[in-house]
Amino acid sequence: MKIAIYGKNFQDSFIPYIQDLFNTLSLYDWEYTIYEPFHQFLKERLVIKDNLDLYTNHEDLAKDTELLISIGGDGTFLETIHIVKDSHIPILGVNTGRLGFLASTQKDEIKEVLDKINHKKYRLQSRSLIQVNSESNLFDGNNVALNEVTVHKKDSSSMITIHTYIDDLYLNSYWADGLIIATPTGSTAYSLSCGGPIVVPGANDFIITPIAPHNLNVRPVVVPDSRKITLKIEGRSHEFLCSMDSRSETVAFSTELIISKANYNIDVIQSDDQNFLNTIRNKMMWGIDRRN
Numbered sequence: 001m002k003i004a005i006y007g008k009n010f011q012d013s014f015i016p017y018i019q020d021l022f023n024t025l026s027l028y029d030w031e032y033t034i035y036e037p038f039h040q041f042l043k044e045r046l047v048i049k050d051n052l053d054l055y056t057n058h059e060d061l062a063k064d065t066e067l068l069i070s071i072g073g074d075g076t077f078l079e080t081i082h083i084v085k086d087s088h089i090p091i092l093g094v095n096t097g098r099l100g101f102l103a104s105t106q107k108d109e110i111k112e113v114l115d116k117i118n119h120k121k122y123r124l125q126s127r128s129l130i131q132v133n134s135e136s137n138l139f140d141g142n143n144v145a146l147n148e149v150t151v152h153k154k155d156s157s158s159m160i161t162i163h164t165y166i167d168d169l170y171l172n173s174y175w176a177d178g179l180i181i182a183t184p185t186g187s188t189a190y191s192l193s194c195g196g197p198i199v200v201p202g203a204n205d206f207i208i209t210p211i212a213p214h215n216l217n218v219r220p221v222v223v224p225d226s227r228k229i230t231l232k233i234e235g236r237s238h239e240f241l242c243s244m245d246s247r248s249e250t251v252a253f254s255t256e257l258i259i260s261k262a263n264y265n266i267d268v269i270q271s272d273d274q275n276f277l278n279t280i281r282n283k284m285m286w287g288i289d290r291r292n
Contacts, residue, residue: 001118002064004055004089005034006080007071009041010096017107018071019046021094024114033062035083038071058085065089067117067269073097074189078245081129081146081266090124090267092117101188102146102268104279116271125270127185127201128225129262130244134255138242144262145244147186151233151257152178152211152241154250159214160235166227171208174218178211178241181229181259188280196220201276206259229259 003025010018025032026049034042036054055061061083068084070077070093077093084091093103094110105113116122129144153160162174182191187199187207196209197220206229209220223229233240234253242251251257281287 001028001030001066002062003030003032003067003069004061004065004083005032005038005069005071006076006083007035007038007042007069007096008073008076010071012045014096014107015045017110018042018094018096021069021071021110021114022046022048024111028114028118033060033065058083058087061087061089063087067092069094070103071096072103074100074102075246077102078146081144082142084266086264088264088267090269092269099283101279101283102185104270104274113271117269122269122271124267125201125276126265127268128183128204128265130181130183130186130206130225131260131262132242132244133258133260134251136251136255138249138251139244139247143244145186145247146183146266147189147245148180148182148191148243149257149259150178150180150190150211150241150243151231152243153235154237154239154241156235156237158236159212160233160240163232163234164208165230165232166223168228168230171221172218174210175214176210176212176218179231180207180209180211182207182209183225191220194220197222198280206261225261227260231257231259233257 033053033055036056068089068091070080094105095103131144132149159175162179164171180191184199184201184203191207191209194209194211196207204225205222206225239250241248
């Protein structure tokens with residue numbers, strides 16, 4: 001098997017577990033390439049092969065790459081979608097961060113999960129992506145996200161007004177600090193903290209969640225992701241922020257944003273005993289009440 005390794009710096013307490021990961025790759029005789037900025041961090045802390053192939057972007061990956069392992073937290077996992085793009089290389093998230101909704105393989109599960117992958121005892125879960133289009137060519141054309149698209153006020157404490165349309169039909173003008181358009185994957189991220197609902201992966205929906213709306217009767221709305229969402233923003237300043245997951249750009253108020261489902265999905269590897277319902281129950285500590 002040929003795999004790619006992507007990651008960010010981690011605490012020293014994870015070193016034995018990540019060393020086990022590389023030892024297991026060697027045991028199975030899997031070929032691997034490492035993201036070049038991450039390689040410098042690893043080689044100072046781990047025993048890994050010499051003369052490895054390194055990569056810096058999607059174009060450097062071999063076409064027969066069968067798996068990408070993300071080592072980090074959910075933020076690191078979000079960055080991997082720009083490495084795999086539309087190649088359908090499945091992603092395994094190893095959690096060296098905090099919560100780990102996406103990077104759901106914990107440090108003490110690494111060897112077990114790799115063994116299951118080696119024996120083909122896993123499944124692929126497809127996750128939809130969201131994209132934003134405008135005349136400004138935002139994000140240099142790298143305009144897809146896994147979690148959400150967010151518009152937010154900038155340079156002012158005043159609210160902005162976000163005129164929102166679904167398939168050119170007027171929905172509402174939100175007076176708020178901002179507005180989140182989330183995928184089912186993103187429903188457990190920023191949208192959730194602003195009162196949005198949890199939506200299971202594969203639901204084929206978008207969640208429209210206002211950020212600190214002025215009208216208290218304004219609530220999140222769930223719409224099919226087959227719909228096109230158009231945003232027209234105005235306010236007292238001249239610019240607003242547009243964010244896609246962890247990336248942000250400053251945008252002029254004259255810019256109209258058209259948000260839609262991307263034309264490809266990404267695949268996430270899950271072992272037989274991993275599933276979304278277990279993840280949210282454990283991460284959110286549901287059932288901790290002794291009555292359960």
